[in-house]
Amino acid sequence: MVRIQHAARVALVVAATAFSASTPAAAIDVPHGKIIAQRWCAECHLVSPDQTRAKADAPSFADVASRKTSREISAFLTDPHPRMPDMTLSRDEIADLVGYIKSLGPGPEEPVTTPPKSGPDVPAMPKSG
Numbered sequence: 001m002v003r004i005q006h007a008a009r010v011a012l013v014v015a016a017t018a019f020s021a022s023t024p025a026a027a028i029d030v031p032h033g034k035i036i037a038q039r040w041c042a043e044c045h046l047v048s049p050d051q052t053r054a055k056a057d058a059p060s061f062a063d064v065a066s067r068k069t070s071r072e073i074s075a076f077l078t079d080p081h082p083r084m085p086d087m088t089l090s091r092d093e094i095a096d097l098v099g100y101i102k103s104l105g106p107g108p109e110e111p112v113t114t115p116p117k118s119g120p121d122v123p124a125m126p127k128s129g
């Protein structure tokens with residue numbers, strides 16, 4: 001009995017996690033942003049203070065945080081720069097990444113921290129994994 005209850009509880013937690021991951025821009029998940037940054041961005045950018053090697057021509061994320069507002073960073077990521085591979089990040093992933101980048105340091109900040117909801121150039125791109 002105890003075993004079954006435990007399994008049910010685990011299933012519930014997993015379901016809750018999966019749900020929150022697909023909920024549109026409800027909450028910015030900074031630790032998740034860090035995971036994405038380390039997986040997809042660390043090849044070129046210094047994404048965290050403990051990283052020592054990156055490409056010379058890509059600015060560190062701490063530098064980005066000090067120069068750009070959340071809105072500017074998310075706009076950049078929504079419409080990828082030609083020198084960066086198109087990573088087809090979902091809006092949730094962009095929000096988490098921007099939250100993580102802005103957690104690295106102070107910089108210009110506007111009162112609104114949520115990324116733009118949707119627009120003609122913001123296709124909804126569901127992405128798994």
Ligand code: HEC
Binds near residue numbers: 041043045073076081
């Ligand atoms: C293949 C290398 C590469 C990868 C991978 C990469 N970037 Fe970049 N990124 C660059 C380069 C190079 C620049 C500088 C582009 C320029 O200003 O011409 C840049 C610029 C940026 C900027 C703008 C900085 C500024 O000063 O305006 C942001 C923000 C950024 N990248 C975020 C990311 C994020 C987030 C990821 C991961 C999801 C990522 N990049 C992955 C190479 C990369």
